[in-house]
Amino acid sequence: MPASSKTITLGGDLHARPAGALAVAAAGFAAAVSVTAGTKSANAKSVLGVMGLGATAGQQVTVAADGPDAAAAVAALIAILADATPVGG
């Protein structure tokens, strides 16, 4: 199965609403998707897991996916992270 991953530097803290948006978007893909921040990793489809990462502004976050639509999943989630955690947001 194709695998894909991309890393982004957060412009703002990863709060509840972006975590929710991430989990809702991830649910639309067949691929298994993970979000990693520092030493913590979570299933992107679990909103509580994503919130539990405690990812903050300036931190590098990696979205990795494995499955038929892995590349699309990574692109969608990276876009949400970029939009939902703007610098100073």
Add this chain to the structure above:
Amino acid sequence: MSQVRARVGIVLVSHSARLAEGTADLAGQVSGGTVRVLAAGGTDDGELGTSAEKIGAAVASAETGAGVLVLPDLGSAVLTVRAMLEDLPGARVVLADAPFVEGAVAATVTAVGGADLKAVAQAAEEAWHARKL
């Protein structure tokens, strides 16, 4: 993923009307607010407690064709929910054993994502294992 498919509805049963309403607001905001999250808190006369009537009305409002997940805040609310369910034979309702706030948020987000009733209940119950720190 079909956009027209019905979503699972969520009913939050609390002894406190304000706790149920606040939790419903939070779950709605975190999830993007595209599923029905109904609060059923307090007694019929506005005191702390639970009301089978309020819960029954909330379940009816939450049902859009995919079933309803009911989350109680404390164990004693379960008795009222069970009594209410006896009056609704055939209703597609699952009672979740989950932390109230975390379970509500996890269930609502999972319902927005289009999951079925079983998966939404599972998401709520997995909240027992979610760490905050």
